[in-house]
Amino acid sequence: MTLGPGRTGLILDEPLLWEKGKSGRTAFSMPDLDVPEAITTIDKELLGEGPDFPDLSEVDVVRHYTRLSTWNFGVDTGMYPLGSCTMKYNPKINEKMAATPGITASHPLLGDELSQGSLKILFELQNLLTSLTGMDKACLQPSAGAQGEMAGMLIFAAYFRKIGEKRTKILIPDTAHGTNPASAALCGFTPVSIKSKADGTLDLQSVSELMDEETVGIMLTNPNTLGIFEESIREVTACIHEKGGLVYGDGANMNAVMGIVDFKRCGIDIMHLNLHKTFSTPHGGGGPGAGPICVVEKLSPFLPVPHIVKNLEQYHLEYDCPDSIGKLHAFFGNFSVLVKAYSYILSMGGKNLKKASQLAVLNANYVKESLRDTLQLAYDMPCMHECVFSDALQQKHQISTLDMAKRLIDYGYHPPTIYFPLVVQGAIMIEPTETENKQDLDQFIAVFKKVTDEARENGDILRNAPAITKVRRLDETLAARKPCLVG
Amino acid sequence: MRYLPHTDKEIEQMLSVTGHAHLEDLFSHIPDKCRYQGELNIGSPISEWALTDYFKSLGEKNSVSSAKAVLLGAGSYSHFIPEIVSDLMSRSEFLTAYTPYQPEISQGTLQGIFEYQTLTARLLGMEVANASMYDGASALAEALLMAIRIGRKKNTVAISSSIHPHYREVVKSYLQAESFTVIELKTDKKGRTDLSGLADIDGLAAVALQSPNFFGVIEELQDAATQIHDSKALFVCCFSEPFSYGMLKSPGESGADIVCGEGQSFGMPQSFGGPGLGMFASSKKYQRNLPGRLIGETQDVDGRRGYVLTLSTREQHIRREKATSNICSNQGLCALTAAAYMATLGGTGIREMAKLNFNKAEYLKNGLLAAGANLLFDSPTFNEFTLSFDSDFSKTRSRLLEKGIIAGMELSQFYPEYKDAYLFCVTETASKDTLDTVIQEVLL
Numbered sequence: 001m002t003l004g005p006g007r008t009g010l011i012l013d014e015p016l017l018w019e020k021g022k023s024g025r026t027a028f029s030m031p032d033l034d035v036p037e038a039i040t041t042i043d044k045e046l047l048g049e050g051p052d053f054p055d056l057s058e059v060d061v062v063r064h065y066t067r068l069s070t071w072n073f074g075v076d077t078g079m080y081p082l083g084s085c086t087m088k089y090n091p092k093i094n095e096k097m098a099a100t101p102g103i104t105a106s107h108p109l110l111g112d113e114l115s116q117g118s119l120k121i122l123f124e125l126q127n128l129l130t131s132l133t134g135m136d137k138a139c140l141q142p143s144a145g146a147q148g149e150m151a152g153m154l155i156f157a158a159y160f161r162k163i164g165e166k167r168t169k170i171l172i173p174d175t176a177h178g179t180n181p182a183s184a185a186l187c188g189f190t191p192v193s194i195k196s197k198a199d200g201t202l203d204l205q206s207v208s209e210l211m212d213e214e215t216v217g218i219m220l221t222n223p224n225t226l227g228i229f230e231e232s233i234r235e236v237t238a239c240i241h242e243k244g245g246l247v248y249g250d251g252a253n254m255n256a257v258m259g260i261v262d263f264k265r266c267g268i269d270i271m272h273l274n275l276h277k278t279f280s281t282p283h284g285g286g287g288p289g290a291g292p293i294c295v296v297e298k299l300s301p302f303l304p305v306p307h308i309v310k311n312l313e314q315y316h317l318e319y320d321c322p323d324s325i326g327k328l329h330a331f332f333g334n335f336s337v338l339v340k341a342y343s344y345i346l347s348m349g350g351k352n353l354k355k356a357s358q359l360a361v362l363n364a365n366y367v368k369e370s371l372r373d374t375l376q377l378a379y380d381m382p383c384m385h386e387c388v389f390s391d392a393l394q395q396k397h398q399i400s401t402l403d404m405a406k407r408l409i410d411y412g413y414h415p416p417t418i419y420f421p422l423v424v425q426g427a428i429m430i431e432p433t434e435t436e437n438k439q440d441l442d443q444f445i446a447v448f449k450k451v452t453d454e455a456r457e458n459g460d461i462l463r464n465a466p467a468i469t470k471v472r473r474l475d476e477t478l479a480a481r482k483p484c485l486v487g
Numbered sequence: 488m489r490y491l492p493h494t495d496k497e498i499e500q501m502l503s504v505t506g507h508a509h510l511e512d513l514f515s516h517i518p519d520k521c522r523y524q525g526e527l528n529i530g531s532p533i534s535e536w537a538l539t540d541y542f543k544s545l546g547e548k549n550s551v552s553s554a555k556a557v558l559l560g561a562g563s564y565s566h567f568i569p570e571i572v573s574d575l576m577s578r579s580e581f582l583t584a585y586t587p588y589q590p591e592i593s594q595g596t597l598q599g600i601f602e603y604q605t606l607t608a609r610l611l612g613m614e615v616a617n618a619s620m621y622d623g624a625s626a627l628a629e630a631l632l633m634a635i636r637i638g639r640k641k642n643t644v645a646i647s648s649s650i651h652p653h654y655r656e657v658v659k660s661y662l663q664a665e666s667f668t669v670i671e672l673k674t675d676k677k678g679r680t681d682l683s684g685l686a687d688i689d690g691l692a693a694v695a696l697q698s699p700n701f702f703g704v705i706e707e708l709q710d711a712a713t714q715i716h717d718s719k720a721l722f723v724c725c726f727s728e729p730f731s732y733g734m735l736k737s738p739g740e741s742g743a744d745i746v747c748g749e750g751q752s753f754g755m756p757q758s759f760g761g762p763g764l765g766m767f768a769s770s771k772k773y774q775r776n777l778p779g780r781l782i783g784e785t786q787d788v789d790g791r792r793g794y795v796l797t798l799s800t801r802e803q804h805i806r807r808e809k810a811t812s813n814i815c816s817n818q819g820l821c822a823l824t825a826a827a828y829m830a831t832l833g834g835t836g837i838r839e840m841a842k843l844n845f846n847k848a849e850y851l852k853n854g855l856l857a858a859g860a861n862l863l864f865d866s867p868t869f870n871e872f873t874l875s876f877d878s879d880f881s882k883t884r885s886r887l888l889e890k891g892i893i894a895g896m897e898l899s900q901f902y903p904e905y906k907d908a909y910l911f912c913v914t915e916t917a918s919k920d921t922l923d924t925v926i927q928e929v930l931l
Contacts, residue, residue: 017602017830027831028569030839034919038849042867046705048736050841051610055833058571065575065599065827072595074583082585089490090583093535098758102546107557107565108760109896110550117548118759131529143621143762146803146813150661157664178803179815185808186632187664234520259527260514266521280490282579284820285596286586286618286780288762304660326660330562330624330653330749331760339542339758346538350527352488358510359493365505365513382516409592417588420804437492438501469591471793479785479797483774485615486605487784 004447005078006412008468014067016487021054027061071470072285073414079436079444081367083386083417083429084177084225086255086277088360091347094280094340103339108331112316119315122308122332125342126292129273132345132353133251134262135294139303141333145252146179148272148291149219152248153187154325155270155295155302156216159246162302162323167245171210171218173202175225175421180250189216196423200226200379208239217245222266223253225421226379227364227386227429229261237267246270246299254278255433256361256385259354263294270295279341290337304328359434360385363441367430370445374452378424386431390424399455401426403462406473407454410466411447488532555891556921558851560871560912561701562623562651562727563760564752567916569831572754576824586780586816590795591787596819597794601782603826610732610829610837611746612739613768618780619822620765620814623749624654627695627725628661629778629812630747630767634693634721635667636811637776641692643668645720647680649700651727652901658695678704678864678873682711685718693745695723698738699731701901702910703848703871704864712742721745728752729766731869733841745769754828755821764821775801778812840915844870847922848913854926855911863898863908873898875908876929883928884909894925 040047056064073080080087098104106118126138142148153170160167170189172180174196181191192210197203207218217240222230230236237247249263249271255278263271275281276289283289295303305324306317348356361384368377368387375389391401405415405428417429432441454461466472493501498510507513533541557565576582580595587593600618607616620626631644644662646655648671655671662669670688675681680696694715698706708724715722724738726748732738738746750764751757769777775798783797803810832840852872856862860880863873876883880895887894895909902908913922 014598016598016605017826018605021833024835026833026836027571028833028836028840029567030836031567031843031915033843033846035847035850035922038846038853040845042705045709046707046735046867048612048732048734048740050733050838051606051737051834053606053609053829053832053834053837055835056830058831061827061830062571062575064830065581066578068595068599069575069578069580070595071592071598072580072584073589073592074580076579076583080585082588085585087583087585090579091490093538095577095582097538097542099756100542100546102549103542104756104758105554105557105565106549106759107559107757107893108563109559109561110557110893114550114893115759116550117545120548121545128529132527134523143625143818144814144816146815147621147625150813154660154664178805178807178810179813181808182803182806182810182813182815185810186661186813191808229517231516231518234518257514257517259523261517261521262523265524282582282820283585284818285581285584285593285600285823286819287816288621288818288821289816326663327653327656328625328660329761330622330651330657330763334621334762335759336756337762343538343542345529346533346541347535348488348490349532350529352491352532353529354527355488355491358513359491359498361513362493362498362501362505362510365507366501369504369506382513405589406591409589414592415589435490435492438497466591470594471591471787471791472789474590474787474793474795475785476795476797479783479795480800483781483798484784485601485617485774485781485797486608487601 003450004411004443006410011470012067014064018054020060021056023055025055025057027056027058078412079440080414081416081430081432082414083431084252086431086433088280088433089435090280090282091344094343097343098336098339116315119308121339121342123310123315125338126308128345129292130294132258133271133294134264136297137300137303138292138294140292140338141304141329142291142293143329143334144289145272145274145291146183147328148293149179149183150186151293151304151328152270152272153184153189155299156246157187158302158325159299160216167214167216169215171207171215173220175423176221177225180219184219199381200228202230202232202236204232204235207236211240211243211245215245217247219248221250221252223256223384226388227383228381229384233266252277253385256357258357260357264296270299275337275341280344281337281340288334288337290334356434363432363434363436366441367432367445371448374449375428386429388424389428391426394452394455397455397459399459399462401428404451407451407462407465410468413444554893556917557893558911558913558917559893559896561896561910562749563757564728565757565914565916566752568754572824572827572831575827576820581820581823587796590793594793597782599823599826601794603822604782606826606829607766608768610729611768612737613746614771615774616768617777618782619817620767620779621818622763622765623727624657626747626765626767627654628658630723630745631658631693631695633745633776633778634723637721637773638692641690642666643670643688643690644693645670645672645688645691646695647672647697649674649680649702650695650697650725651701677866678702679706679866682714685714691718691720693721693723695725697725699728699869702864702873703868704866705735705869708738708741728870730841730844733837734845750825753825755824762818762821764818764825776811779814780817843915847917848872851911851913851922855929858926858929863905871910871912873908873910880909887925887928890924892921892925
């Protein structure tokens with residue numbers, strides 16, 4: 001197995017935290033008590049023993065987390081073509097900018113006057129995001145894409161309440177990410193699923209038939225979750241608007257179209273962006289992310305409070321917004337994530353952001369063309385920043401998408417997204433992102449071809465993969481049947 | 488551009504494979520009427536060194552950067568962050584990984600979050616904990632939604648007015664769209680939640696208290712639990728300062744059913760309020776009703792211990808609109824950071840730190856009382872306390888600001904009924920000198 005970067009190596013085991021340590025050790029530099037001990041007036045009933053935590057030394061803690069880290073695969077480790085997640089390189093300089101002392105020490109409740117630097121960052125980033133999308137106003141508070149969706153759905157509800165209309169349903173394409181219907185349901189709407197056409201795109205006919213005066217509008221993703229641009233977007237949004245509805249755009253796939261598509265011109269009324277995807281902030285093993293929303297002017301009064309505004313040369317938090325849906329975060333959202341995205345946008349400049357989208361789309365198309373005879377293409381359509389295949393050709397050898405994904409691990413790759421979107425059976429969704437170079441893509445393509453050769457010739461290698469990781473395939477049924485959530 | 492690796496020659500070679508002449512041709516199917524007009528108007532690229540200067544100047548525009556001490560908490564606390572915590576958490580294997588969908592190559596994150604769940608449950612005295620929520624405020628909102636799910640036909644929740652005002656606002660945002668009723672419970676003269684009216688509330692699914700509450704007052708959780716359970720509601724206990732449980736009886740031990748709150752104190756810088764960490768725990772019987780991600784222990788095909796994302800049938804990718812929540816991520820790195828911080832402190836350390844915080848806060852409180860301030864509430868507090876002043880404290884506060892000390896926050900912006908009252912916070916990061924300066928200034 002010389003293809004790909006995967007090799008065997010020494011793996012060091014490490015027990016759980018509480019399986020090591022000795023009472024009395026410490027890893028903390030405890031400050032001295034420089035005031036007299038207070039006579040506690042606290043009722044004994046209110047006092048406790050303190051938690052049962054292990055006592056560890058500094059070296060114990062350092063080794064523990066260093067060893068754990070070696071069991072992880074990150075973007076810095078290797079290619080991570082996880083479709084719909086935009087696992088691009090996370091620049092180091094952004095981490096340093098977010099760690100600027102005057103920024104990390106900033107308390108959120110000091111008021112406008114003492115927080116001008118932080119407020120400027122928020123204000124400027126809002127403007128950059130509206131410029132990038134073509135929308136009118138932005139709010140940075142949502143902590144993740146799903147919270148952005150929720151903000152959008154609350155704004156839908158507030159808008160119809162304001163104009164005195166009672167609407168209860170919402171249209172959502174069957175290719176949508178599961179958070180779309182979950183967010184809509186949380187805000188009191190009943191999702192109505194729209195079946196995609198045979199080419200994987202939105203069916204204007206269905207939208208037109210299903211859209212009525214009881215429906216708030218539609219939640220769509222463009223480019224959609226199959227990596228296809230919805231060419232009929234203008235007709236779809238016009239149809240929704242004609243019947244008084246609103247259009248929510250899930251901006252998860254913004255990385256395909258920076259400087260290329262104007263979402264307001266597409267007819268989107270509100271959208272979220274995933275800063276941890278398009279704007280390179282690290283995913284952190286699942287968060288923190290950021291899911292700012294951008295809206296057209298008529299929806300701006302409904303944005304969460306506070307609005308961040310600029311009067312003369314002073315930045316100001318505006319709380320007096322009677323139509324606002326309220327707050328979604330205790331303070332202003334995942335601020336340091338916003339700082340990293342701001343740093344990224346400034347580093348790239350307009351020209352390079354557009355180029356990033358072009359190269360992301362080029363990379364996906366290159367992989368699509370290179371693997372089209374190896375794997376079954378789900379839809380033979382022009383693709384944007386990601387391409388979707390299936391395991392249809394490998395099924396006859398009793399090899400599934402899961403088996404191929406696991407075999408890629410042995411070769412040194414993070415697998416693509418698998419079994420999503422749900423409309424493609426055995427989906428394999430590859431999003432290389434623009435930060436992978438041609439040599440690395442060529443190697444990945446060669447490895448994938450090798451894996452499909454193995455599927456034909458020696459399927460058990462795949463069924464038993466991965467073979468060289470710290471643990472092999474795990475029993476997920478056992479985990480769910482007898483949940484063990486704490487040790 | 489250093490993040491874009493393609494040479495012109497490579498672009499040409501790749502375009503010949505895809506069958507396009509120019510990069511623009513990759514987008515030829517996008518209709519003109521959807522197109523971005525002109526070029527992106529967001530400036531030229533900025534170099535690393537120019538960027539560093541720019542962010543430094545932004546940091547300096549925050550007056551806090553030159554402050555010696557900020558004696559204000561209110562949900563965001565200044566605590567020492569040990570170097571090992573920041574250093575270990577910046578390892579890119581943790582930082583640049585995503586949700587652990589492929590457990591075989593994510594055991595670092597998975598074991599780390601499993602440990603976080605365990606330490607969180609132990610801290611809060613609960614049986615199970617999830618992999619975290621966005622922040623303390625949204626965690627409280629999700630806890631109330633969870634209680635409503637468990638309560639089935641019950642549609643009302645009662646929340647204490649001594650819960651952080653922003654948390655209450657977030658709860659109202661989350662609960663506004665469905666026909667749920669949110670009732671606010673008054674704060675009594677002791678600064679604790681008045682639970683006397685619970686029996687009169689119909690369809691009560693849950694009652695939420697914060698302890699220590701926004702005024703720093705320690706609530707009598709055990710009594711509260713009895714009263715809340717007598718009214719057939721679930722007891723949701725929230726917090727903004729987890730250090731308090733190094734010293735106080737845990738909510739679980741006091742009878743809470745769901746416990747949630749903010750974990751920023753455990754190793755995260757204040758960073759203008761985010762990211763924080765929504766800690767979330769419950770009794771085991773409600774584990775299938777939990778929102779958010781869960782990590783569980785299992786075995787691999789060779790019988791080796793390992794960890795996976797589990798109980799995903801609660802979640803949106805399977806349940807879609809019937810999911811227990813729309814959250815599909817957690818604050819992964821923040822949760823890992825909190826676990827590393829708890830491990831660094833250890834059981835001995837967290838007890839000692841909690842006492843240190845308590846002693847320092849008591850020192851300032853007693854000093855200011857001796858200098859003529861009055862207690863707003865005569866109840867025990869942790870870390871934070873509220874005082875009222877006969878004289879005009881705002882002038883004292885301005886003088887202290889000139890000396891680089893931010894002393895407290897006026898309470899009336901959140902509670903107009905408490906005039907001339909201020910909320911103070913003291914943690915281990917404030918020196919005795921600073922506290923003495925504040926006391927002296929009040930005596931002037």
